[in-house]
Amino acid sequence: MNQEHVQQLEAAIQAVAQRKVSNFYFVACGGSLANVTPAQYILDREIEIPSAAYSSNEFIHRSPKALGPSSVVITCSHSGNTPETVAATAFAREKGALTICLTNLVDSPLWEAAEFKLHYNYAPYGEALRGEETSMAILYRLVFGILQTLYPNEKYANAISSIENGLHGVYERNKALTLDAAKAFGRNYKREKLIYTMASGINYSVAYSFAICLLQEMQWIHSSAIHSGEYFHGPFEITDFDVPFIVIKGLGETRPLDDRAYDFCVKYSDKTILIDAETFDLEGISPDVRSYFTNLVAGVVLRQYAQHLSEETGHALSVRRYMWKMEY
Numbered sequence: 001m002n003q004e005h006v007q008q009l010e011a012a013i014q015a016v017a018q019r020k021v022s023n024f025y026f027v028a029c030g031g032s033l034a035n036v037t038p039a040q041y042i043l044d045r046e047i048e049i050p051s052a053a054y055s056s057n058e059f060i061h062r063s064p065k066a067l068g069p070s071s072v073v074i075t076c077s078h079s080g081n082t083p084e085t086v087a088a089t090a091f092a093r094e095k096g097a098l099t100i101c102l103t104n105l106v107d108s109p110l111w112e113a114a115e116f117k118l119h120y121n122y123a124p125y126g127e128a129l130r131g132e133e134t135s136m137a138i139l140y141r142l143v144f145g146i147l148q149t150l151y152p153n154e155k156y157a158n159a160i161s162s163i164e165n166g167l168h169g170v171y172e173r174n175k176a177l178t179l180d181a182a183k184a185f186g187r188n189y190k191r192e193k194l195i196y197t198m199a200s201g202i203n204y205s206v207a208y209s210f211a212i213c214l215l216q217e218m219q220w221i222h223s224s225a226i227h228s229g230e231y232f233h234g235p236f237e238i239t240d241f242d243v244p245f246i247v248i249k250g251l252g253e254t255r256p257l258d259d260r261a262y263d264f265c266v267k268y269s270d271k272t273i274l275i276d277a278e279t280f281d282l283e284g285i286s287p288d289v290r291s292y293f294t295n296l297v298a299g300v301v302l303r304q305y306a307q308h309l310s311e312e313t314g315h316a317l318s319v320r321r322y323m324w325k326m327e328y
């Protein structure tokens with residue numbers, strides 16, 4: 001991890017340690033909201049201080065009663081320019097909260113709005129990028145750094161070392177492992193007009209971002225993320241032999257929900273694709289925290305699926321018709 005990232009993380013973690021924190025909020029839009037939501041899941045599982053994840057504009061309009069000087073608000077915008085996220089950061093700061101932002105763009109409006117600033121690296125698909133410098137790695141380093149500072153524990157130290165030493169290799173090996181499956185997905189699903197995604201627990205946000213960002217936004221393919229537990233409370237009625245589903249199975253406490261949903265789905269849909277974290281190569285990630293990293297690997301694997309789908313559809317992932325072009 002480069003020194004710039006280490007120093008930014010250390011400043012933010014120390015600032016949190018010096019406050020009496022009564023709640024954490026994770027606030028962002030779209031893909032960035034999907035990125036920060038797993039951190040809320042981890043805090044929810046690990047500590048008693050409550051935390052919540054919000055879409056930026058709802059955070060402002062809903063204005064949680066508990067937001068104030070004892071809050072830590074972590075916002076994220078890849079571009080650093082999403083107006084709702086910049087405004088949510090300013091709003092939280094006005095309320096006296098400790099604000100920490102994550103962004104790829106130094107000196108962006110988000111960077112200026114937050115008190116503490118974390119930069120992460122990004123490279124377009126296929127280009128070399130160190131796994132430990134990506135947005136998810138910086139977010140995880142922040143969250144496990146906060147946990148380790150507040151409640152020193154071998155597990156949190158293991159998580160930090162997994163991010164710094166194991167994550168890059170895990171990303172690379174799992175991309176290689178699933179390359180053929182990604183190519184087959186592109187070939188076999190290129191004409192689909194609709195593809196559902198399904199997951200639970202820490203992996204739900206991967207299903208969500210694949211549905212709203214990769215399929216809807218970047219491929220203009222209809223989709224919806226279904227929670228594995230909620231599947232039986234409405235959505236399973238649309239299951240049929242020709243309806244495609246991508247089901248992600250995690251390794252954590254909610255895996256039984258994924259097993260149940262997958263077992264039903266595969267019985268009635270001939271187009272059920274399984275992304276099973278049990279098949280991931282997680283060597284280098286400490287076994288006591290592996291379930292918290294499956295979403296990171298599923299995200300990288302599915303990004304490769306989207307890339308090969310896009311090559312087959314001829315619709316580049318960068319093409320938009322409204323986003324950043326029209327007033328909205």
Ligand SMILES: O=P(O)(O)OC[C@H]1O[C@](O)(CO)[C@@H](O)[C@@H]1O
Binds near residue numbers: 030077079080082085
């Ligand atoms: O605030 P960010 O992360 O720059 O997001 C801007 C846009 O990028 C996406 O995350 C993906 O293109 C969208 O969901 C979002 O509207």
